[in-house]
Amino acid sequence: MIYIFYITIVLLALGMLFAIIRFIKGPTAGDRTVALDTMTTIIVAGLVIMSAVFDRFIYADVALIYSVLGFIGVIVIARYLEGAL
């Protein structure tokens, strides 16, 4: 079972790396926000995997709250870019 978690962590880290490259390259604010959105989802998945590996139920709550806050952050940035704030 632990090998499945190893493979998963490697795949998530590679996806995260690509998102960070896009985050740095840009070229517009919107591209960076897309990268941020993707990174949020990958981090939520990583937190859930962590809660399974360490067998701590409370980490799943952290993942839930993180996904809520990431969603609100992306919405706020999008509304700001639109000029509605």
Added chain:
Amino acid sequence: MSLYEIIGGILIIIGAAFLFLGGLGILRMPDVYNRLQAGTKATTMGAMSLILGVGVVKMEDSWTWIVKMSIIIIFIAISNPISSHALARAMYRRKRYPFIKSSDKNMDAYREIIEKEEKDEKTVMNDQ
């Protein structure tokens, strides 16, 4: 390995592969809308499949895991399309016009709305 671990492990691997493809997609695509397409779809299903897999793996221990995981899945399924839609609209309103391969003018149906709104704003300003 029990049956739960086998099914859950397969789901986890599928989910991780799609999350990886989502990252690759936003790196490769040419403009912000195509990046949103790849990013939203692949990461949504990737995260849903991975979280469901963890829930199935832990189901032999207790039923609470799968319930909490379903809450996270439902939240991700609702929130990810909304944030991508808000971003796409915001980028179009900032006049980042989409990358279009063919020279057909009808390919961009949304631009006429934006141009009409701009014209209305200008006439209002002239009236004042």
Added chain:
Amino acid sequence: MKSLTISEKISRFTVNWFFLMIVWIAFTTSFATQEILTGLFVTVVVSFFTIPLFTCCTLSILAPKRIFYMVYYLLIFTRELIKSNFDVARRVLTPSLPINPGIVKFKSKLPTDYAKMVLANSITLTPGTLSIDIIDDTFYVHWIDVKTTNPEKAFAEIAETFEKILLKIFV
């Protein structure tokens, strides 16, 4: 905003309370007495103050026929979600990047705002489409591989299967 009659208010309150209570139990994942009592108090207060905000549906949404169609919708949606992911995977992994993007528009017959939101979110997660804006009845959709710019044909291609079921749920 139009004012609501008493029966509408009660039915909305009941639906909100029902779904909030399910969410509360799923959050706490326990059936201990103190948790249930706290949940009852919190959900009643919250659903009382959000009657004008959560306009999704009235009590008639819990009719057996509609629940059947909701389950059917979920099944169709899951099938489309899996299809769309393999579509994205194929496009991302092909070295030549086979895309032909553009924005198309089509009209929908759905009556309420909530149903339109569900349809827009669904077509965001189905193969190759991303909804950008809804103005009245018109949907503007970014399509990664445009097959037609004709509104009726685009509607038949993108949204017809979902709309048929949504009309049965929300009307």
